[in-house]
Amino acid sequence: MKKKNTFIAMCASLALFLGACGGGGSEDQSSSGSSSEDKVLEMGTSADFAPFESRNPQGDFIGFDIDLANHIADELGYELKINDMKFDGLIGALQNNRVDMVLSGMSATEERKKNVDFSIEYNHSGEIFITKKDSPIKSLEDLEGKTLGVQLGSIQEEGANQIKTDEGINFEIKALDESGALIQELLSNRVDAVYMDKAAGLGYTEAQDLAHFDDPTTSSPGMAVAFPKGSELVDDVNKVLEEAEASGKLQELKDKWLSEELTD
Template identity: 65%
Template sequence: MIKKSKLLVFASLASLALLLAACGSGGGAEGGSPSSGDSKVLKMGTSADFPPFESRNEKGEEIGFDIDLAKHVAEELGYKLEISDMKFDGLIGALQTGRVDMVLSGMSATDERKKSVDFSTEYNRSGEFFVTEKDSDIQSIEDLNGKTVGVQLGTIQEDGAKRLKENEGLDFEVKSLDNSVMLIQELKTGRIDAAYMDKSVAVGHVKEQDLGGFDDPTTSSPGMAIAFPKGGDLVEDVNKVLAEMEKDGTLQELKDKWLSDQE
């Protein structure tokens, strides 16, 4: 009886050991790790304060033209999209340090930025706009003399304001702020006299806040594009997706959805 009991205990222990070994060897592969081929993650950087390209809804979710575009690109390439919201002037740094794989944030593909990052083909071109109070006496760029013009940090409008002062001989103060919402707040409280912004974004604020403004007649800025780290391997694949979206009308559908009211 003693020998039989020992055999039963030994058999039970052996069975348990085999079971644990099977769980240990098969569990990781069966469940799929974050680095597995079935769970590829595409990390996108954006600054969600730039409607209609990117902003947050009442639930705190990122929405907008760039968000929908990124979701489509990720789906077409077989990635799960992961969005990181940060200040606009920190986006290129995030690319360079590998914190994100791409940036969609209404970013214009300027020659200066091309020294630091690679860009996809352009997906939108808006132009620049000066937002003012509706009854403002600022009706042209010449009227900016002696005034304070607000711009967003790190944008082409920040550079453009300096260009206007140098090339057009204008004399105004430039005030740089973190985002477009702050620019409108500063305008409405009289801390700045005009806000210099991307036109698609500006027109939305004009309609919502009952403001005024006018186009910058001197601008010839480049269009918006997706930014990648220098020498990255995603640019060609993303360009193929953008070309297909242009061809099948998907890109125009996104413009109709998000930008049609901004014209």
């Protein structure tokens, strides 16, 4: 478990560094395929979310979602091209048909389903609140009067607003484009806590020696592949995901990229 968590922590440290350099905010393309004559599958992602999507020191896309997208493309006979953009622009990219699908740790919420179609869910991590180790924040109630960092356009942004309403806790929400930037805000005392997907958050907590506690509220929807409304790819991708689940391929990717705390 230590070895796997250390690997995730390395991914989180890299994502934090790239976030500081502004690496996740531009649109970029990388491809994986055997021939320029292959059919092309355009994928959108926000590569600042290790261990799901980030870049290695050579600038290549790596992560759970990247490996899964490559598997989907291979199974369907496509050449995969990856477009890196801000997370809150991914739904718009689908609506404008700039990409064919999105894999970016995106939860299949009812609100998003109004604008895009989703595959079956392929992962569910849950959420955590991240703090400094010396922070007095140990529970939801301790957020009263504090500032909570969330990623712009994320399920955690929606969840934070829901917690304020449902739990009656008054705190300020600060939304930023990149998860790495949120951790920088925490380390610089510009936010008191960060609300993040558990898989990504565990990497940051180990890499930066931070504390965390689980979100005790209702679990969010799981992650799924997103498509433009009416996309013919939905059924094909669902078949690939079902086969990957049955064959053990999906579990293989979880074992490779996710903490044992999430895969046990």
